[in-house]
Amino acid sequence: MHLAYPAVLAVLLFSVGVYGVLARRNVILVLMSVELMLNAVNLNLVAFDVWLRDTLHAGQALTLFTITVAAAEIGLGLAIVLLVYRTRRTAAVDRVTALGDRHEADDPADAAEEKEQAAA
Amino acid sequence: MIATHALAAAGGNSPSIPAPHIEYGQLSPMLVVFGAALVGILAEAFLPRRLRAATQLGISLAGLVGGFVAVVVLAAQGHASTRAGLLAMGSVAIDGPALFLQGVILLTAVLAVLTYAEGRLEPRINGHRIDAFAAQAAAVPGGEQEREATREGLRTTEIYPLTLFAVGGMLLFPASNDLLTMFVALEVLSLPLYLMCAIARRRRLLSQEAAVKYFLLGAFASAFFLFGTALLYGYAGSLRLGEIADVVSGVAPVTPALAVTTQNDALLLIGLAMVSVGLLFKVGAVPFHSWTPDVYQGAPTPVTGFMAAATKTAAFGALLRLFYVAFPGIRWDWRPVMWGVAILTMVVGSILAVTQQDVKRLLAYSSIAHAGFILTGLIATDRRGVAAVLFYLLAYSFVTLGAFAVVTLVRDSKGEATHLSSWAGLGRRSPLLAAVFALFLLAFAGIPLTSGFTGKFAVFQAAAGGGAAPLVIVGVLSSAIAAFFYIRVIVLMFFSDPQPSGPAVAVPSALTATTIAFGVLVTLGLGLLPQYFLDLATKASIFIR
Amino acid sequence: MNAYAPILVLGAIAAAFAVGSVVMASLTGPKRYNRAKLEAYECGIEPTPQPVGGGRFPIKYYLTAMLFIVFDIEIVFLYPWAVSFDALGIFGLVEMLLFIATVFVAYAYVWRRGGLEWD
Numbered sequence: 001m002h003l004a005y006p007a008v009l010a011v012l013l014f015s016v017g018v019y020g021v022l023a024r025r026n027v028i029l030v031l032m033s034v035e036l037m038l039n040a041v042n043l044n045l046v047a048f049d050v051w052l053r054d055t056l057h058a059g060q061a062l063t064l065f066t067i068t069v070a071a072a073e074i075g076l077g078l079a080i081v082l083l084v085y086r087t088r089r090t091a092a093v094d095r096v097t098a099l100g101d102r103h104e105a106d107d108p109a110d111a112a113e114e115k116e117q118a119a120a
Numbered sequence: 121m122i123a124t125h126a127l128a129a130a131g132g133n134s135p136s137i138p139a140p141h142i143e144y145g146q147l148s149p150m151l152v153v154f155g156a157a158l159v160g161i162l163a164e165a166f167l168p169r170r171l172r173a174a175t176q177l178g179i180s181l182a183g184l185v186g187g188f189v190a191v192v193v194l195a196a197q198g199h200a201s202t203r204a205g206l207l208a209m210g211s212v213a214i215d216g217p218a219l220f221l222q223g224v225i226l227l228t229a230v231l232a233v234l235t236y237a238e239g240r241l242e243p244r245i246n247g248h249r250i251d252a253f254a255a256q257a258a259a260v261p262g263g264e265q266e267r268e269a270t271r272e273g274l275r276t277t278e279i280y281p282l283t284l285f286a287v288g289g290m291l292l293f294p295a296s297n298d299l300l301t302m303f304v305a306l307e308v309l310s311l312p313l314y315l316m317c318a319i320a321r322r323r324r325l326l327s328q329e330a331a332v333k334y335f336l337l338g339a340f341a342s343a344f345f346l347f348g349t350a351l352l353y354g355y356a357g358s359l360r361l362g363e364i365a366d367v368v369s370g371v372a373p374v375t376p377a378l379a380v381t382t383q384n385d386a387l388l389l390i391g392l393a394m395v396s397v398g399l400l401f402k403v404g405a406v407p408f409h410s411w412t413p414d415v416y417q418g419a420p421t422p423v424t425g426f427m428a429a430a431t432k433t434a435a436f437g438a439l440l441r442l443f444y445v446a447f448p449g450i451r452w453d454w455r456p457v458m459w460g461v462a463i464l465t466m467v468v469g470s471i472l473a474v475t476q477q478d479v480k481r482l483l484a485y486s487s488i489a490h491a492g493f494i495l496t497g498l499i500a501t502d503r504r505g506v507a508a509v510l511f512y513l514l515a516y517s518f519v520t521l522g523a524f525a526v527v528t529l530v531r532d533s534k535g536e537a538t539h540l541s542s543w544a545g546l547g548r549r550s551p552l553l554a555a556v557f558a559l560f561l562l563a564f565a566g567i568p569l570t571s572g573f574t575g576k577f578a579v580f581q582a583a584a585g586g587g588a589a590p591l592v593i594v595g596v597l598s599s600a601i602a603a604f605f606y607i608r609v610i611v612l613m614f615f616s617d618p619q620p621s622g623p624a625v626a627v628p629s630a631l632t633a634t635t636i637a638f639g640v641l642v643t644l645g646l647g648l649l650p651q652y653f654l655d656l657a658t659k660a661s662i663f664i665r
Numbered sequence: 666m667n668a669y670a671p672i673l674v675l676g677a678i679a680a681a682f683a684v685g686s687v688v689m690a691s692l693t694g695p696k697r698y699n700r701a702k703l704e705a706y707e708c709g710i711e712p713t714p715q716p717v718g719g720g721r722f723p724i725k726y727y728l729t730a731m732l733f734i735v736f737d738i739e740i741v742f743l744y745p746w747a748v749s750f751d752a753l754g755i756f757g758l759v760e761m762l763l764f765i766a767t768v769f770v771a772y773a774y775v776w777r778r779g780g781l782e783w784d
Binding site for chain 1: 257258260261298299300304307318324325326328329330331332333335336340342344349350351353354357358359375377378380381413414418472475476481
């Protein structure tokens with residue numbers, strides 16, 4: 001089988017992941033899309049490793065590292081997302097907008113802060 | 121390394137892979153820091169609560185100072201120059217730039233950890249001293265659990281081991297000599313930073329939001345870095361920077377499999393572009409900068425100072441090594457793109473900074489602009505460029521750390537008063553603090569006799585010498601724009617009347633005072649007597665291959 | 666083709682055993698259903714989503730699952746060593762012991778902080 005098949009499949013997977021990150025509003029789905037991108041990388045690495053007959057198997061080694069790092073990243077990401085969800089009751093990325101460039105007097109950053117203080 | 125073929129060999133005992141050789145002594149800066157981080161985790165697990173904060177500070181300082189001593193010893197033994205070499209089977213490089221940047225990162229980390237431990241700024245609660253970090257990071261803001269944790273005077277002392285892990289990654293990042301090590305270092309430095317952003321004591325919603333944004337964009341960027349790595353591996357058949365350089369310049373022997381992949385330039389160019397995206401994101405260059413202001417504003421200020429100084433240093437080190445070791449052969453391809461990125465970064469950073477109303481956001485945009493200035497040094501593609509970038513990073517780190525330490529001191533009842541309007545008339549209320557902040561701003565602006573001037577002069581000189589004169593003109597122009605808003609803040613502090621309900625300046629303990637004093641010292645020292653450090657940077661400016 | 670005959674036979678025996686045991690069990694075994702037995706197995710949580718508001722599972726579940734996944738996946742680094750431990754000799758053994766020790770540091774933290782307690 002020619003190298004082009006897995007390589008193109010990997011590019012397609014990666015593109016699906018990029019689309020998911022850019023188009024999805026739910027943080028969990030964004031995280032899943034990032035995972036898809038990383039899996040595309042794994043596919044690519046293993047395919048290149050086999051094609052090049054790398055005696056040191058650097059591609060497969062990097063795949064192992066990608067898998068473990070992805071797991072750590074997801075564990076950490078879910079923890080942060082959960083923290084935000086428990087406070088705000090939303091997991092939509094476009095609702096988390098207290099920080100940003102603004103000049104109006106009623107700065108949402110201040111509003112969020114006041115809400116926090118009111119709750120405290 | 122993995123050797124699945126060992127299974128296929130007769131009897132399964134093929135000695136085809138020799139046991140790797142690891143130079144523990146020369147890796148000692150990183151090993152000491154990681155070791156201290158592990159001890160920190162154990163202390164967190166087994167020590168009673170009241171002992172933790174002091175113990176963690178001691179462990180962190182011991183680890184960071186120990187790492188710095190190791191760097192100095194290695195440099196004194198000549199590992200920065202004559203005995204520079206590759207370690208751990210070629211995956212880590214020890215050479216001038218690596219040791220120089222490791223020294224800078226460790227020093228900034230020591231000063232940053234001092235600001236973490238500052239306990240005099242917040243009012244005491246039930247007799248407990250508290251710091252800038254959440255009482256209990258997992259508690260819902262404003263909830264009963266949080267109130268209870270605050271009453272008991274809890275502190276998130278995990279911040280210290282997290283910082284040590286991040287520092288360990290940062291030490292490895294500019295020293296990594298293959299893309300695998302670079303990726304691991306990138307993640308080891310990023311993952312703790314995402315968490316550290318989320319644990320501010322005040323304004324917790326903003327802090328958590330900053331963490332979400334940093335995490336999502338960071339994960340996105342590192343996926344790009346990885347895909348680029350995979351493509352480069354496919355092109356060159358190796359992850360080693362030196363071997364990639366050989367394949368790129370056609371020196372390496374061509375196997376039949378490589379003959380197929382190396383004729384496909386798309387693999388090389390797209391791969392390089394995607395790896396660069398990952399690194400430029402960490403650096404905060406336009407158009408990958410959008411996270412910077414939000415994260416800098418939302419993160420706890422001591423963490424922002426650490427992140428702004430040390431992450432930038434580490435990421436520029438990796439960027440330099442990537443371009444100077446692996447891709448000098450195709451510099452005519454990447455230089456025009458980096459020109460565009462540098463110009464965009466300088467101009468956008470400077471112009472957007474003018475409109476900011478928040479001190480932390482202002483410093484964030486200023487850090488974006490500075491990333492642009494440093495990129496002009498990178499484009500020089502010669503030894504002088506490397507030396508200029510190294511010197512600039514040294515100067516910039518300490519100014520940034522000092523500036524953010526000053527921001528932690530200006531407070532009102534709600535915590536830090538970061539809105540610019542509340543800084544009006546600060547010079548009358550606290551002339552010393554305002555003068556120190558003015559000095560840092562002048563250094564950011566690149567006014568002579570400060571470290572910022574020497575650094576900017578060095579990068580612009582290197583860029584002009586490397587044939588990038590138009591870039592220098594854009595650089596000088598955007599410096600002028602940037603100087604406008606720095607001066608505006610100084611005018612605001614000294615020549616407008618203080619607000620009656622304005623913020624007060626808290627009196628720090630010796631910890632924050634040391635950080636600020638060191639920042640002032642380095643800023644003036646590198647401005648008045650830069651020659652020693654310029655020589656040091658020049659001596660350290662050769663990458664080993 | 667001859668070389669593959671044993672594999673085919675083995676496959677046939679395996680299939681016969683699998684199908685046979687399921688069929689035998691359903692023919693001969695007693696049938697006492699209860700609610701838990703009728704639900705699809707979903708490693709401990711409610712398999713079908715509940716109406717909004719009542720469909721959340723406890724946070725403990727998330728914590729345990731996450732810890733499991735992280736520790737589980739870090740162990741993948743043992744795999745390359747297991748493949749070539751003879752070639753790596755004593756060096757590989759020492760390095761792997763160091764690796765396991767660092768994983769245990771994290772484990773000690775989780776244990777002391779109550780991450781493993783269910784109630």
